[in-house]
Amino acid sequence: MPHRLHKLLEPVVTDLGYELWHLESVGAGKNAVLRLYIDSSEGIGIEDCEAVSHEVSAALDVADDDRGDSYQLEVSSPGLDRPLASAAHFERFIGERARVNMFAPVAGQRKFKGQIRAVKGEVVELACDDATYDLPIGDMAKARLEPVFDSDD
Incomplete structure (x- = not known):
């Protein structure tokens, strides 16, 4: 629907x-x-x-x-922590940080937080700490931008 x-x-x-x-x-x-x-x-x-x-x-x-x-x-408005639901959404924010929850585990985990590095078709490359993961968009339960606020005020 x-x-x-x-x-x-x-x-x-x-x-x-x-x-x-x-x-x-x-x-x-x-x-x-x-x-x-x-x-x-x-x-x-x-x-x-x-x-x-x-x-x-x-x-x-x-x-x-x-x-x-x-x-x-x-x-x-989608807000600063806007939902990401398509390849175009992820492509628009390459270089930004995102939180992704998967329906099924990938490399033994379901929750990821990292930088969007690339989008290859319907797969997002997400760099998390010291590892990079290829996460299929269709297998994502939820994905959102993670706003980063500078504390240099």
Whole structure:
């Protein structure tokens, strides 16, 4: 279902001048949440989220997504610790740090924290401490940027 929703909503968000960074559908029934993360080179403010929320709600109503009013729509900026869900996301942040949780262990571990070195197809090369790992994007349970704050103030 998220792929179908992404295909439906991406043109709506793009037409408003934003990038649909990520889409999550969690929960079910009255606890269902549809979460959109939008991005823009100028940044994202509350007005941007409101505009996208209004247009996305209308698009979902027109599409009669069989969800009725049984979901809560959330629209926000991806933030500094933005989710990474595609090869393009990882490529955009080569050289930055990320946290990755895998569904199944790779080299005996599921959690990784390191620098994004490269992206080869659908595999991310992540340098962690003294080792480098090739992590398939499709096997990632969760991946996020890890913001680094300078303490030289």
